[in-house]
Amino acid sequence: MQIEDIKNFLKKKPEKTFHQFLRYLVAGGTATLVDLSVLFALYQFLHINHLVAAAVSYCCGILTNFTINVLFVFESSGRIKKEFIIFASVGAIGLLWTEFILWSLSDKLGLPVMLAKIIAVIFVLFWNFFMRKKLVFRK
Template sequence: MCDLMNDLIRKLFVDKTDNIFLQFFRFIFVGGTAFIIDFSIYILLCYLGINYLIAAAVAFFISVIANYILSTSWVFNQSQIENRAVEFNIFLGISIVGWVFTEILLYLFVDILSLGLILSKIIASFLVLFWNFGARRLMFYGKKLN
């Protein structure tokens, strides 16, 4: 039984993998960490009186650095891109598209639908998660989602 648990833990958290379900599990874990960083900075900046769209941009880009490190070393750790500068620029490009989606969704939810800053941020983050995973898996791993 212990060997089975050790194998499961190793498979989930340690071994390199190309399994889409394990990668998505890890991506959710990494995304959760990045979300905590992003959300905490967003709330703090909003509390300090900074416009919510500016706060979202600052928080998003700070969390991108943590997300990059964890994603490329743990989630998509078999990247087909060998040049780290190219890899980071691709990651940043995908993140910028995600940030644009986030800003549009925040504006829609806060200013048009009046959902509130916190609920709007949570919904936007959840929706953008699927863009980020699909685009990063395709770009870093070079395989279509199937």
Template sequence: MHASTGNLSSRSFLRFLLVGGGATLLQYLIMAALMTLFAVSAVRASTIGFLLSAIFNYWANARFTFAAQGGHRRSILRFAVTLCAGLAINALVLYAFKKMGAAVWLAQLIATGVVLVWNYTINAIWTFRKRHSS
């Protein structure tokens, strides 16, 4: 059964995973290039890579995943809010599972899963919500 509510669908979720994987790869490539070619510190290189990959992530999700139409002013702001909330959720889940004694890698995997579900759901129903004309 293929259930779809607005932007929530198995197709958009698969596309979301592909875009996220591409954005992560882009972040790592930028980080590696900055560190290797320009001797940029790991934290600075990762941050630059993250920010540039976030731009790609927004664009690809707007066009490929959710086929957003119209202006970007509202959706870019919502994307940034969702991204920041996801970062906070990641930190909280990681902290909580580490506090319960979980290994760091397991805690991070759980946090990544929670943030993945958060980001997909909020982006589908809020960030890139289809506007209905009356």
């Protein structure tokens, strides 16, 4: 996805897209709380490797996010299985981004794991929104 694609996409219905993005932020915020809570519990209390814990917590966040997005943010086409497969595929790429950013910031630069995760979440948020809107919940 190019910057021009995003600009053209936003020009079509800017107000609707803005309100939808706000709902997406609420849904994503809820999913992020689930993600960070699971990561914290697995990493801090169960002492699971931070990259493994981040992958598990990310999957929990994706399930939460999909449920909220279908109910609250985007209009579903009614083909839930197909939507979930595409949603999860976009999420899998988001997971790769998350793991790469987490590894780079925590393992290579020495940032605390939770701070590195929050930075990754901010980056991946935009990727997930635009790709899911374009590929999963398009009309």
